[in-house]
Amino acid sequence: PSLDPHWLASFFNSPLGKWNVERVQYGAAQGVINLSEVASFMVPLPSREEQARRIRQLHRASENHAAMRASIKAIVEHLQEYKQSLITAAATGEFDVTTASTRIPG
Template identity: 45%
Template sequence: MLNQDRAQGTHLRPYLRVANVQWDQIDTTELAYMDFPPEEQDRYRLRPGDLLVNEGGSWPGRAAVWNGEVPEIYYQKALHRIRARGQERTRWLYYCLVAAERMKVFQVQGNTSTMTHLTREQLRPQRFPVPDVVTQSRLIAELDGAAQRDSAMQRLLSRQLDLLAERRQALITAAVTGQFDVTTASGRNVTEGVTV
């Protein structure tokens, strides 16, 4: 963990914090630096394919796979790093964590009187289905495709909402400045009393 001694030193390296790990993405725009002595570098250095899982914060269990965007980077103690053994896919475990979060597994198991944490001792006994690697790869591809379509739809809806808000504001401005006659806005011709 970062403390006053670790905030300075001869082996300052960028590292990821809980705030950097979002669902299915890792934000590297604002990296913090901490001293990682050579004897600790192997233990805390990330490799592409490592799964990072938040232990605490506002969303315990939130996870993302590290893809190696920064050549040499480390992680802090408040994150769990899960590394695949053999041909297992960490992306599969990511989707298992998403399903567990949606079913509120970690919130139910957490201490509700204080901030919920997903400690190593709580994470280790979790049981997730682990199909063979070919099945994992096929399901990951399907889930990634669905996630991409969902993101595209969210972006489209967000642009539509922005456009509607912009047009609403333009209409209000036009009405207030007299550029738009609100008496005819209903579609009725006021003088003849008929709908146009």
Template identity: 35%
Template sequence: MAYCLNYLTTPQLDSARVGSTFTRINVARIKALVIPYLSPEDQAAVAAECDALASDGLSRHQAITTSMSLLREYKQSLITAAVTGELDVTTAGSGIPG
């Protein structure tokens, strides 16, 4: 039900929202939302698939965040090495395979 309300009813909710900065919808409109009904078994299967996709997305987000942090650290270490003279930037290659 949560996935349905968060994703499938969005077009219905967008057309019914009132207000520009504080959006709200009245109860009568909520009661009138069209919500697809599946058997409990199908609901469980869909929910499990949605949970798996959400978990996968979170894992990928965490991996990207970790990579970005490591790249920032690497960038800072290169800058420090260049400023302190440990790295000769005039003769150093990029280290990136062409």
């Protein structure tokens, strides 16, 4: 089967691909790899159709991951704003902290 360049990039970004690179690279500041070493890597090579299917799955998972991270970030920002408003309300005497409910409104 032929090799999809996205498949190869996905391999090198995978834990196994990174391990292969780290295993053979040398140099302290910036790792160097000999091309003959790269040629010796055992890259899984399913059919071109299977490569494309798995790449699509990986892209969908990556998009979902990015959306979840954005959602979590928005929630954290909202909670930080809520926390600040509670601190302000308590400091200005808008409500009595000793009798306030522990239930989060909304």
